[in-house]
Amino acid sequence: MSRFGKGKFLNRLFELAPIILLYISVLNEFDFNYLNLAYFSFNFPFILIFYWSLKKPENLGYGLIFFAGIINDVVIGFPIGTSSFTYLFICGFAAYLKNITLRSSILKEWLFFLFTILAVSSLSYSMLVLFFKLKISYLDIIINIIFTFFLYIIFASIFQFYQKLITVSEKND
Amino acid sequence: MEASRDDFVIAIRSAFIQRGNKQRFSLFFLLILSILLLVLGRFNFSAINYIKVSVNELVYRSSFIVSVPENYLIDSYIKLTDHFTYYDHYQELKKENKKLKSNIENNNYIISENDRLKKIIDDYIIVSDEIIAKVLIDKQSPFLRSIIINKGSKDKIKLGMAVLDGEFLVGKIVEVNYTTSRVLLLSDLNSKIPVTIEPEGYQSILSGTGKNDGVIQYSKENISLEDGNTVYTSGSGAIFKSGIPIGKILEKKNVIYFSDFSQLRFVKIIAFEKGEN
Secondary structure, eight states: OHHHHHHHHHHHHHHHHHHHHHHHHHHHTOOOGGGTOTTOOOOHHHHHHHHHHHHOGGGSOHHHHHHHHHHHHHHHTOOTTHHHHHHHHHHHHHHHHHHHOSSOOHHHHHHHHHHHHHHHHHHHHHHHHHHHOOOOOHHHHHHHHHHHHHHHHHHHHHHHHHHHHHHHHHHHO | OHHHHHHHHHHHHHHHTSOOTTOSSOHHHHHHHHHHHHHHHHTTOHHHHHHHHHHHHHHHHHHHHHTHHHHHHHHHHHHHHHHHHHHHHHHHHHHHHHHHHHHHHHHHHHHHHHHHHHHHHTOEEEEOOOEEEEEEEOOOOSSOOEEEESOOGGGTOOTTOEEEETTEEEEEEEEEOSSOEEEEETTSTTOEEEEEEETTTEEEEEEEOSSSEEEEESOOTTOOOOTTOEEEEOOGGGSSOTTOEEEEEETTTEEEESSOGGGOSEEEEEOEEEOOO
């Protein structure tokens, strides 16, 4: 009985891992700034939200993503609602891709991810510049998008491996 | 053609409007909620401000706790790099110490003379009680450079107060919550500070670049800035007193700050008042 309970708890924890990781990443802002690497920055929540919304949306509730966005805005000092808006749009793009795809292809997903982050970043930063009169370095945004795009494939492979592990663990239980 | 457009509409509708499996809200509803928050925030709707202050308090504390493991790693990394450069630093400090010792003797006389002159011109000289604050969050995003400190309106922190690292200016208070505040660093793109560049005494505006340096803006084209010129606050704008050291000129109009903003752990918050003549 207790073994069954423990297995169930672990499975639930595995299922919740993406949302836990998302909350840690928005509260902690993985950035590697302390390494003083000139221009290096990437947006980990973009990768995480796109991948899990595409592959297993039931593991990443939209309401929780909305709150993660609010937290991210508070941590980095953006107007409240900006990151939620961006994150939810990423979910929408991923859900659209999921709807129109019969057989998934990592290359297609990767390119669609680039299109998604370009579109949502343009939208959110236009909003910040036009309505909130914030000054933003466009070069930094472009570099951030490029690194986010290139790192997607690495994180997607890690998440894929993790998904396989969960499936095996669920089958064993 | 008609069919493909229908497919597109169905896919979009299904993605944004319909509630997905195990989802409590539809994307459309949450997107509208985000836009509503943005619009109300833009017009400083008071209810949004209250929500913001409450969320700020909660998130800043949580973020501090969540960042503990990463901060430990960062500190270890810095300690390790410091360890390998100890000897070079020691040699540099020895030279600097020698130079500083000779300067101290001259400074006491200049300080008393300066106080006397400032009283005459009615400048800001009295410093309010210093408030020492701990840096809770220093996650400097590539787009916004700010830090969160553990002092707020409860500790009499007010908007616009100067934030110093030792004797060096690092930024000003731009958001005050009950127990926390946000400091906009000088390196942020939105930071503009009136400065004096010595020894020539040029008046200008120091603007952040979003990187680790600043840039001198809105000065006459023909002013000749030299490497090593020192940048101080000018006292214009009645925010800071004049003469707070900020950094040094390096390569034309770039300013290297005296303080390393990535290493801030404790900061000093002060306001300036005029002395009575």
